[in-house]
Amino acid sequence: MTVALSGKDIASQLEEKFPGSVEETGQDSLVVKSDSLLAVAGYLKDTGSLAFDYLNYITAVDYYSYFEVVYQLTSLKHNHSVIIKSRCYGRENPAVPSVVGLWQSADFQEREIYDLMGIKFEGHPNLKRLFLWEGFQGHPLRKDYL
Amino acid sequence: MATVDFIVQNQLPMQVVPPDWPGGYWWHWLFFTVVLITFTLIMVMGVIYVERRGLGRMQSRLGPNRVGPFGLLQPVADAIKVLLKENIVPDKADKIVHWLAPVIAFAPVLMIFAVVPFQNGALLADLNIGILYVVAISSVATVGVFMAGWGSSNKYSLLGAMRNVAAVVSYEMPLVLAIIGVVLVAGSLSMNQIVLSQDIPFILFQPLGFLIFFAAGCAEINRSPFDLMEADQELVAGFHTEYSGMKFAMFYLVEYAEAIAISAIITTLFLGGWRGPLLPPWLWVIVKIFVVFFLMVWTRSTFPRVRIDQLMALAWKFLFPLALINLFVTAIQVLVWPDALPWVLIIINIAIMVILVVSWSKFFKLGWGRLEV
Amino acid sequence: MTTTEMMTLKTEPFVLNFGPVHPSTHGVYRMRATLDGEVILDIEPVVGYLHRGIEKLAEERTYSGFIPLTDRLDYISPMSNNLGYCLAVEKLAGIKVPERAEYLRVIMAELQRLANHCIAVGSFLNDTGAYYTPFMYAFREREKIVDLFDMACGQRLTYNYMRIGGVSQDIPDEFLPALKRLVEQLPRWVDEYDVLLKQNEILLARTKGVGVLPRETAINCGISGPVARGSGVNWDLRKADPYSIYDRFEFDIPQGEAGDCYDRYRVRIEEMRQSLRIIKQAMNDIPAGPVRADVPHLIRPPKGEAYAHIEAPKGELGYYLVSDNSIAPYRCHIRPTSLINLTALREMVKGWKVADLIAIFGSIDITMGEVDR
Numbered sequence: 001m002t003v004a005l006s007g008k009d010i011a012s013q014l015e016e017k018f019p020g021s022v023e024e025t026g027q028d029s030l031v032v033k034s035d036s037l038l039a040v041a042g043y044l045k046d047t048g049s050l051a052f053d054y055l056n057y058i059t060a061v062d063y064y065s066y067f068e069v070v071y072q073l074t075s076l077k078h079n080h081s082v083i084i085k086s087r088c089y090g091r092e093n094p095a096v097p098s099v100v101g102l103w104q105s106a107d108f109q110e111r112e113i114y115d116l117m118g119i120k121f122e123g124h125p126n127l128k129r130l131f132l133w134e135g136f137q138g139h140p141l142r143k144d145y146l
Numbered sequence: 147m148a149t150v151d152f153i154v155q156n157q158l159p160m161q162v163v164p165p166d167w168p169g170g171y172w173w174h175w176l177f178f179t180v181v182l183i184t185f186t187l188i189m190v191m192g193v194i195y196v197e198r199r200g201l202g203r204m205q206s207r208l209g210p211n212r213v214g215p216f217g218l219l220q221p222v223a224d225a226i227k228v229l230l231k232e233n234i235v236p237d238k239a240d241k242i243v244h245w246l247a248p249v250i251a252f253a254p255v256l257m258i259f260a261v262v263p264f265q266n267g268a269l270l271a272d273l274n275i276g277i278l279y280v281v282a283i284s285s286v287a288t289v290g291v292f293m294a295g296w297g298s299s300n301k302y303s304l305l306g307a308m309r310n311v312a313a314v315v316s317y318e319m320p321l322v323l324a325i326i327g328v329v330l331v332a333g334s335l336s337m338n339q340i341v342l343s344q345d346i347p348f349i350l351f352q353p354l355g356f357l358i359f360f361a362a363g364c365a366e367i368n369r370s371p372f373d374l375m376e377a378d379q380e381l382v383a384g385f386h387t388e389y390s391g392m393k394f395a396m397f398y399l400v401e402y403a404e405a406i407a408i409s410a411i412i413t414t415l416f417l418g419g420w421r422g423p424l425l426p427p428w429l430w431v432i433v434k435i436f437v438v439f440f441l442m443v444w445t446r447s448t449f450p451r452v453r454i455d456q457l458m459a460l461a462w463k464f465l466f467p468l469a470l471i472n473l474f475v476t477a478i479q480v481l482v483w484p485d486a487l488p489w490v491l492i493i494i495n496i497a498i499m500v501i502l503v504v505s506w507s508k509f510f511k512l513g514w515g516r517l518e519v
Numbered sequence: 520m521t522t523t524e525m526m527t528l529k530t531e532p533f534v535l536n537f538g539p540v541h542p543s544t545h546g547v548y549r550m551r552a553t554l555d556g557e558v559i560l561d562i563e564p565v566v567g568y569l570h571r572g573i574e575k576l577a578e579e580r581t582y583s584g585f586i587p588l589t590d591r592l593d594y595i596s597p598m599s600n601n602l603g604y605c606l607a608v609e610k611l612a613g614i615k616v617p618e619r620a621e622y623l624r625v626i627m628a629e630l631q632r633l634a635n636h637c638i639a640v641g642s643f644l645n646d647t648g649a650y651y652t653p654f655m656y657a658f659r660e661r662e663k664i665v666d667l668f669d670m671a672c673g674q675r676l677t678y679n680y681m682r683i684g685g686v687s688q689d690i691p692d693e694f695l696p697a698l699k700r701l702v703e704q705l706p707r708w709v710d711e712y713d714v715l716l717k718q719n720e721i722l723l724a725r726t727k728g729v730g731v732l733p734r735e736t737a738i739n740c741g742i743s744g745p746v747a748r749g750s751g752v753n754w755d756l757r758k759a760d761p762y763s764i765y766d767r768f769e770f771d772i773p774q775g776e777a778g779d780c781y782d783r784y785r786v787r788i789e790e791m792r793q794s795l796r797i798i799k800q801a802m803n804d805i806p807a808g809p810v811r812a813d814v815p816h817l818i819r820p821p822k823g824e825a826y827a828h829i830e831a832p833k834g835e836l837g838y839y840l841v842s843d844n845s846i847a848p849y850r851c852h853i854r855p856t857s858l859i860n861l862t863a864l865r866e867m868v869k870g871w872k873v874a875d876l877i878a879i880f881g882s883i884d885i886t887m888g889e890v891d892r
Contacts, residue, residue, distance in 0.1 A: 002760035054754075055741050056828070057859075059839055059852040070839065072826060076738060076754055083826075105741025105859050112858075116574075131567035131891060141575055205655035301535050305557070305873070370650060371721055450721050451648025453874045454557060507720075 003080040004028060010050070010082060017043055029070075029083035037086050038097045038123075044073060044082070045102050051075045052082065055103035060113045062143045067094050067119055088119060091144075098124040116141035178270040182259045189435070190402045191221035196436065197402075197443050204447040225395065233391035236299055243297030248389070248396035251290025254283045255400055258407045263338045264428040265420055276337035277325055280411060281318075284366070287404065288314045294397070298388035306387075309454050314366055316461035321362040323469035327355040327476045328415045341419030349416040350492045354472045354499040356416045358465050360441070363408040365457065368401065370446035372457055409438035464510050468502055532560055537876075539568045545642065545880070546887030557872045562865055566858070569891040577851035582608055583683055583816045585851070590677035592853065593889040595638055598631035598668075599831040601681035606762055607827035607838035608683045612820035619808040620685035621764045625801050626698070627671070627680060628763075628829075629794040630664050633705070635832035636787045637661040639745075639884040643784060644716070646881035647725045648874075653716065660708055663701055670694050683818055685811030695802065702798055709791050717785075726780035730867045730879035733778060740862040744834025745786045746883055750778030756830035767804075768797045780882040787884075817846055833884055834860055853892055857885035 007025030014022055014032075021036035032040050044052045052073035060069045066089045074081040088094035098121035100106045110121040111130040118139035121127060129136065138145055195210075195218060202209020210217035235244060258280055260270040273279055288311055295307020328348055332340040340348075349356045365372040386397045413419060413434035420427035452460065475498060479491060532555045539547040547568035553561040573592065577585050589604045590597040602624055609616060616624075641657030665675050671690050672680040680687055716722055732742070737750040747754060755772045757765040773789030775782025820842045828837030837854035860883050868876050 053738050056835070057837060057839065057852070057854040059850075061841055061850045061852075076752070079759060103741065104736075104739050105862055107862050108858050131570040133567075140572060201650070205652045206659055207655055301533065305535075371648070373648075446650060447652045449649060450644065450719070450725060451874070452721055453725060453872060455872065456724055 001079075002074065005080050005082045007082075010044075014040055014043070023087070029085050031068075031085045031087060034086045034088055034096050037084075038099065040084070041071075041099050041102055044084075049078075051077050053077070053103075055099070055105045056081070058099075058106055058109045058113065060117045060119055060141075062117065062141070064143060065089065067091075067117065069096050069113070069119065071099070091142075093120065094118065095120040095122055097122050098127075100124055115139070118142065175270070178260075182270060183256070186256060186259060186403055186406070187399075189406050189432070190399055191225070192436070193402050193406055193439055194221040194224065196439060197446075200440060200443045201447050204444070228395040228398065229392060231391045231394075233393065234388075236388050238299040239388065240297040240299070243293050244388075245393075247290050247294035247297055248393045248400070249290070250293060251287050251400045252396050252403070254286040254290075255403045255407055257283050259410065261337045262410045262414060262431070263341055263419055264431055266342065266427070267338060268428075269338065272336065272338050274334070274336045274339075277329065277335050277340070277411075277415070280337075281322055281325065284404075284407070285314070285318065287400065290400075294386060294389070300388050303387050310368065312454070313368075313372065313457055313461075316458050317362045317365040317465075320358050320461060320465035320469040321366065323466070323473050324352075324355040324359040324362065325415065327352050327469075327472050330473075330476050330480050337414050337419075341414055341421065344418045344421060346488055346492075347416060347418040351488075351495060352416065352472070352476065353496050354468060354502065355476075356412070357499070357503070358469050358472065359412065359416070362461075362465060363412065364442060364445070365461070367404040367408055369405060369442055371449040371451055373446075373451060405439060405442060406435060409435045409442070412438050459510075464506065468506060471502060530555065535873075545885055546890075548885070548887055548890070550876075550880075552873075552876065554873065559868050559871055559873065559876055562868060562876070564861060564864065566861075566887075566890050569887045571892065573892045574851055574853065577848050579847060581816075581846045582818050582820070582848060585848070586681065586683075587677065587679045589853075590679055591888055592892060593831065593833065593836070593857070593886045594676065595886050596631045596635040596832045597676070597678050598627045598680060599635075599829060599836060601678065602628055602763075603827060603829045603831065603836045604838050605681045605683050606829065607825055607840045608818070608820065610827050611823060611825040611840050611842055612683075612814075612818060614684050614812050614814055616685050616763075616812055617809045618806050619689075620810045620812075622801050622805040623686050623690065623810065624681065624763055625765065625768070626798055626805075627668075627678075627686075629797045629801070630667065632794045632832045633791055634661050634664045636791050637664075639832070640712075640784060640787055643780075643878070643881040643884070644722075646877045647722065649722075653712070656712065660705065663704075667694065667697055667701065670697065682811055683816075684814040685809070687811070689810045695805075698798070698802060702795055702802070705795055706792065709788065709795075713788055723781065725874075725878060726784065726882070728777070729780050729871065729875050730882065731777060731779050732863055732867055736863060736866060737778070741859045742834070742863055744831070744856060744860070745783055745790060746834065746860055746863075748773065749775035749783035749786045751776055756828060756835055760828070762827065762829055768800050770794075770796050780878055783882045819844055819846055828854065831856060833857060833886070833889070836889075853889075855889050855892060857883075857887075857889040860885060861890065 006028060007030035011022050011025045011030050018036050018039055021033050021040055023031040023033055025031075044050050052075045054074045054076055056072040056074055058069065058071050060067055066087045069086045069088070071084045071086075072081060073084065086096055088096055096119060098106065098110055100110065100121075101123065108130060110124055111127060113119050114121060114127055115129040115131055116139055128134070132140075140146075198220065199209040199217060210220040213219045213223045235241065261273055261276040261279060263269045291310050292307045295303040295310070298304075328340065329335055331348060331351055332343045334340060334343070364370075386394060389397060410431070413431060417434050417438070420431050422430040425433070475495075479486070483491070532553050535552050535554050537550040537552060539549045549565040549568065551563045551565065552559055571591075573588055576588060580588065586601055586604060589600040592600045608614075637657040637660050641654035644653040645651055668678060669675050671694055672678050672687065732746065732750045734751045737747045737752050742750070742752075743754070751774060753772065753774060756762070758772060770793045773786050773793065775786050822842060822844050824839070824841040826837055826839045828835050834856035835854065836856050839850075839852040839854070840848050841850040843849040864880065864883065867879050871879065
C-alpha cells in the first residue's frame with residue numbers, strides 16, 4: 001500500500017531545514033510558501049529517506065482570494081507519497097517557481113495550468129499555451145470566466 | 147548441359163514476322179498493339195480484384211462482394227469513380243512536370259509487354275535481345291515517379307520520390323544478376339528462346355535466382371514489404387499525394403501494371419511461359435501470372451514494412467552478394483558440366499540455395515539504427 | 520572556395536508537419552518535425568485539437584451526471600475512466616461499495632484492459648507497416664469483448680456503467696457463461712498472435728533497439744503504465760497501491776528491460792495474459808448481493824478533497840476532486856495519462872528516421888481524448 005504521509009511527518013523536518021517555509025499542515029497535505037517551494041522540492045527529491053522521484057500530477061484550484069497549486073509526489077523506492085500545496089495570492093499576475101528542472105513531467109502540466117488558469121511558472125523554458133491557440137484572451141478554468 | 151547444346155545447335159534466326167502470319171508487318175503490329183493494350187487493362191482489373199478480395203479474406207474480413215457476382219465488377223466501379231473525380235492541381239506545382247509524370251510512368255510499363263510471349267512466336271516483337279530491352283525500359287518508369295514527387299511541390303511527395311529512386315537504383319543490380327543466371331542456362335537473351343528451352347522450368351535450376359528476382363522485383367514496383375514509397379502510415383500517399391482524377395488513375399494503373407509485368411517476366415523466365423498440357427498456351431500464361439501475383443498479395447498481407455536504410459542494406463549487403471555467388475555457380479555449371487543430368491543439377495542448386503540463404507542471414511544485420519544528432 | 524568546399528553538398532534541415540489529419544497519429548495530434556533528410560533532429564508537439572473543456576464542465580454537472588463525460592476521455596477504455604472517477608467520489612464521501620459490485624468492477628476493468636491492448640497492439644503493428652492484417656485480427660477479438668459489454672450495459676463504446684457506490688445494473692444471466700467461453704478461447708488467440716509475430720525478422724528489425732526510454736528518464740518524466748514497465752520500472756498500481764479488491768487476486772507484473780518498442784509490445788501481450796488470469800479468479804469467486812450501495816444519485820459529499828488513481832490500460836489515471844458540499848464538484852482535475860506519457864517522446868525519437876517516429880509514437884499508445892480533455 002502506498003503510505004500517504006501526513007503533513008505533520010514532514011513538516012518538522014522541513015522546519016529544521018528551511019525555517020518559515022511551511023504555512024499550514026492539513027490532514028493529508030502541507031502548504032509551503034511559494035518562495036521556498038523550489039528549495040523544499042529539491043530537498044524532498046534528494047534526501048535518501050524521502051526520495052520523492054516521481055511527480056504524480058500538478059494541478060491548480062481557484063479559491064477566489066488565492067490560487068492553490070497542488071503537487072503530489074511519490075517515492076517508488078519507499079512506496080510513500082505526499083501532497084504539497086503552494087498558494088499565490090492576487091488575481092492579476094499569480095506566479096510560482098517551476099519544478100521542471102527537478103521532474104520533467106511538469107513540462108506539459110505547467111503549460112496547461114498557465115493556459116487554463118493563468119498562473120505563471122518562473123523558470124519554465126517554454127511557457128506557451130498548450131490547448132488554446134496563441135492570441136486567446138482570458139483563462140477559461142478560472143471561476144470568473146463566464 | 148544437354149539442353150544448352152540442343153538450343154545452340156537449333157537456334158532460329160530472328161524473324162520480324164512469323165512465317166505463318168497472314169498479312170504484312172503493319173497488320174501484325176496493329177493487331178498485337180490492340181491485343182496488348184486490352185490485355186493490360188483487363189488484367190489490371192482482374193488483378194485489382196484478386197488483391198482486394200485476397201487481402202480481405204486473409205485479414206478475416208469479406209472484401210468487396212456487392213458489385214456484381216462475388217464483387218467481380220468492383221474494379222469497374224473503382225475506375226468509374228476515379229475518372230469522375232475533379233482533377234486538382236496544386237497552385238505552386240510545376241504544371242508541365244505534374245502533367246507529364248503519369249504518362250512517363252505508364253508508357254514504359256506498357257512497352258514491357260511487347261516482348262512477353264503468349265505462344266510460340268506470338269509476341270509483338272521477337273527481339274533477340276528481349277530481356278535486355280525489358281531491363282532497360284523498366285528503369286524509365288522511375289523518372290516518371292520522380293517527376294511526380296518533384297512537380298507536386300509537397301514535402302511528403304518529395305520524400306516518397308527520393309526513397310523510390312534510391313530503392314530502384316539499388317535493386318537493379320540483384321535483378322539483373324538474377325536474370326543473367328537464367329540467360330546463361332538458356333543460352334539466349336530472346337524471351338521466346340528462353341521459354342522454348344524450358345523443358346524443365348528454370349525455377350528448379352535457379353531457385354536462388356528466383357528468390358532474388360522476386361524480392362528485387364517487389365522492391366522495384368513498390369510492393370510490400372518494400373512499399374515505403376507510398377507508406378500511407380507515414381507519408382499519407384507518397385509521391386502521388388497530390389494527384390486526383392484521371393492522373394491518379396494512371397498511377398494506380400501503373401502500380402498494378404508493373405506488378406503484372408514483373409509477374410509476366412517471372413513466368414517467362416522461371417515458370418515456363420506458355421508451356422503446359424491441356425490448356426491453350428495463352429491461358430497458361432494468364433494462369434501463371436495470377437499465381438505469381440497471388441504470391442505478392444500473400445507477402446503484402448503478412449509482413450510489416452522495412453525502413454529505408456534497411457531496404458538499402460538488404461539490397462547491397464544481402465541480395466547483391468548472393469546474386470553474384472549464384473551467377474558464379476551457374477557459370478561453372480554451364481561451362482564444366484554441360485551434359486550433367488538435370489535432376490543432379492537441380493538437387494545441387496537447391497542445396498546451395500538453402501545453405502546460402504540460411505547462413506548469410508545469420509551474419510547479416512538489418513540497418514544502422516540511430517544516428518547521433 | 521577550395522575544391523573540397525565546392526564539392527560538399529550544402530544541406531539544410533527542413534520542417535515537416537505531421538498534421539492533425541494524418542492516417543497514423545491516433546487522433547488529432549500534430550507534430551512539427553525538423554528533419555535532415557530522413558533523420559529527425561527535433562519534434563515539437565502541438566495538442567489541443569480535441570480540447571472540450573471537460574474539467575470546466577465538471578463544475579456544472581452533478582457528481583453522477585459527470586460519469587458519461589468521463590467516458591469520452593479515453594474513449595478506447597471508458598470503463599477504466601468511470602471506475603477512477605467513482606473511486607474518487609467514494610473516497611471523498613466515504614461510501615462503501617458492496618462485494619458483488621466490486622467483483623463486477625474488477626471483471627469489467629480487466630476486460631477493458633484486454634480490449635484496449637487489442638487496439639494498442641493492432642495499431643502499433645499497423646504503424647510498422649503490416650497492412651492492417653494484425654489490426655483486423657485484433658479487432659476480431661475485441662468484437663467478442665465488446666459484445667459482452669453490450670450484453671451488460673447496452674453500449675458498445677461509451678458504457679456509462681459504473682455508478683457512485685457500485686455499478687448501474689446487474690449482469691444478465693447469459694453474461695457469465697459467455698465470459699467463460701471467451702476466457703477459454705482468448706489464451707489460444709493471444710498465443711497465435713504471439714507466435715506469428717514474436718520472431719518475425721522484419722518486426723524485430725523495426726522495433727528492437729528502436730526508441731529506447733532509459734529507466735531514469737521514465738521515472739523523471741512521470742511515465743506510467745506499459746511504457747514505464749517496458750523500461751524496467753517495477754510499478755503497477757494494482758500491486759503498489761491496491762484499490763478496489765485487487766489485493767485478493769494473484770497475478771504477475773510483466774516487465775521489460777531495454778525500454779524499446781519491442782519490449783513495450785511484449786509487455787502489453789503479457790498483460791493480456793495476466794488479465795485473463797484475474798478474470799478467471801474473479802469469475803469463480805463472485806458472490807450474490809446488491810450491486811449498488813444505497814446512496815442518493817444527487818449526492819453531496821462533505822467538504823474536502825480526494826485523489827484516487829487506478830492502473831488504467833494506458834497508465835496511471837487519477838481524479839483529483841475538491842468538494843464544497845454542493846451537488847457539483849468545486850474542481851475536478853483529471854491526471855492525463857497520455858499527455859504525461861508524451862513528455863518523453865522528444866528524447867525517444869531524436870536521431871531516428873521518419874518511419875521510426877511513427878512506430879515509436881504508436882508504441883506509446885495515446886488517445887487524444889485523454890490528452891486534450
